[in-house]
Amino acid sequence: xxxxxxxxxVLGAALFAIGMTGVLVRRNALVVFMxxxxxxxSVNLTFVAFARTLGTLDxxxxxxxxxxxxxxxxxxxxxxxxxxxxxxxxxxxxxxxLLRG
Amino acid sequence: MELVLFLPAAALALAGALGVVTAxxxxxxxxxxxxxxxxxxxxxxxxxxxxxxxxxVIVYAGAIVVLFLFVIMLLxxxxxxxxxxxxxxxRPAAVALGxxxxxxxxxxxxxxxxxxxxxxxxxxxxxAAGFGSPEAVGEALFTRFLLPxxxxxxxxxxxxxxxVVLAKGALAVRVPSPAARPAESTEEEPNARAPEAVxxx
Numbered sequence: 001x002x003x004x005x006x007x008x009x010v011l012g013a014a015l016f017a018i019g020m021t022g023v024l025v026r027r028n029a030l031v032v033f034m035x036x037x038x039x040x041x042s043v044n045l046t047f048v049a050f051a052r053t054l055g056t057l058d059x060x061x062x063x064x065x066x067x068x069x070x071x072x073x074x075x076x077x078x079x080x081x082x083x084x085x086x087x088x089x090x091x092x093x094x095x096x097x098l099l100r101g
Numbered sequence: 102m103e104l105v106l107f108l109p110a111a112a113l114a115l116a117g118a119l120g121v122v123t124a125x126x127x128x129x130x131x132x133x134x135x136x137x138x139x140x141x142x143x144x145x146x147x148x149x150x151x152x153x154x155x156x157x158v159i160v161y162a163g164a165i166v167v168l169f170l171f172v173i174m175l176l177x178x179x180x181x182x183x184x185x186x187x188x189x190x191x192r193p194a195a196v197a198l199g200x201x202x203x204x205x206x207x208x209x210x211x212x213x214x215x216x217x218x219x220x221x222x223x224x225x226x227x228x229a230a231g232f233g234s235p236e237a238v239g240e241a242l243f244t245r246f247l248l249p250x251x252x253x254x255x256x257x258x259x260x261x262x263x264x265v266v267l268a269k270g271a272l273a274v275r276v277p278s279p280a281a282r283p284a285e286s287t288e289e290e291p292n293a294r295a296p297e298a299v300x301x302x
Contacts, residue, residue, distance in 0.1 A: 002102055002103040003103045003147070007107065007194065007257075008148070010206075010207060011111045011114065011144075011204035011239055013207060015118050015158070016202075016206070017203035017206065018118040018199065019117075019118065019122075020137070020199055020202060021198070021199030022121060022122035022193055024191070025122065025192055025196035026122065026189070027260030028127055030127045030130070030131075030169065030172065030176075031121070033169070034121050034130050034131065034134045035121060035122060036117055037134060038121055038134070039228075041138065041161070045141055045144060045145075046154075047144055048144075048148045048150045048153055049256060050180065051148075051150065051233075052148040052150065055228055056206060057237060057238060057241050058139075060150050060233055061238065061241055063139065063150075063153050063156075063243060064238070064242065065152070065249060065253055067156055067160050067161065070161075070165070071160060071164065071260070072257060073260075074265075075168065075263075075264045076260050078169070079264040079267040079268060082172060082175065082267075082268075084175070085176050091176065
């Protein structure tokens with residue numbers, strides 16, 4: 001393995017930090033969701049890198065379940081965003097801060 | 102040798118991630134996210150995980166990004182100026198926090214001042230034949246991880262039903278309202294409907 005594990009870990013950490021900053025910075029709900037996807041992907045990269053380094057498949061199996069959870073989260077979250085947009089004509093998270101219908 | 106393949110993909114992933122966060126329009130964010138996902142799929146291939154790479158392309162790039170694009174199209178967010186996101190104090194604070202987080206993670210990975218735990222990480226031997234192949238992953242999923250697989254299937258079912266219920270609930274509310282509403286103002290509607298609601302049961 002000519003690429004050290006640390007390179008993958010640094011890349012994963014950078015992606016996670018960028019995704020976290022995106023969640024904090026952006027107020028568009030769709031972009032916030034994409035930033036969450038970014039964080040999930042950085043964790044996936046870390047899992048796969050460790051699976052490769054340790055020579056076991058467990059990291060790759062964890063990635064499969066992460067992808068399943070990410071898919072469900074995106075489907076339900078986007079349905080909620082569409083509903084909120086129908087009710088309020090906005091997907092700006094600062095305008096949907098009231099937790100009531 | 103592998104570094105020649107790793108560095109462009111890593112650079113593409115980082116540039117795409119920055120594009121996701123900084124793009125003004127959600128469509129550009131979605132396309133940048135697509136670049137990140139493809140670059141990561143390439144890295145998975147480099148890490149001997151072909152099944153995960155294929156899953157990444159099919160599920161993430163093929164389904165999730167398309168779902169994002171569909172919702173962006175559905176919400177008509179393209180024309181005109183994007184709405185302003187006014188965050189005066191939070192934005193620099195969030196960027197500083199992200200940089201601090203990145204510095205902390207980098208310090209942990211690179212080992213801080215000395216001793217370099219990164220050097221003590223195990224170096225990988227060439228994996229066995231078929232490592233990460235669909236056969237190997239599927240066999241592990243359906244033997245050791247059978248219960249989590251079933252739970253994941255249940256979770257997918259719940260998510261699908263939830264999305265359908267959310268969309269269907271909106272239809273059930275929206276469809277009768279134009280037909281049932283006479284030419285009255287909306288303020289009088291609760292009063293007009295109240296006797297029916299009492300008489301119905």
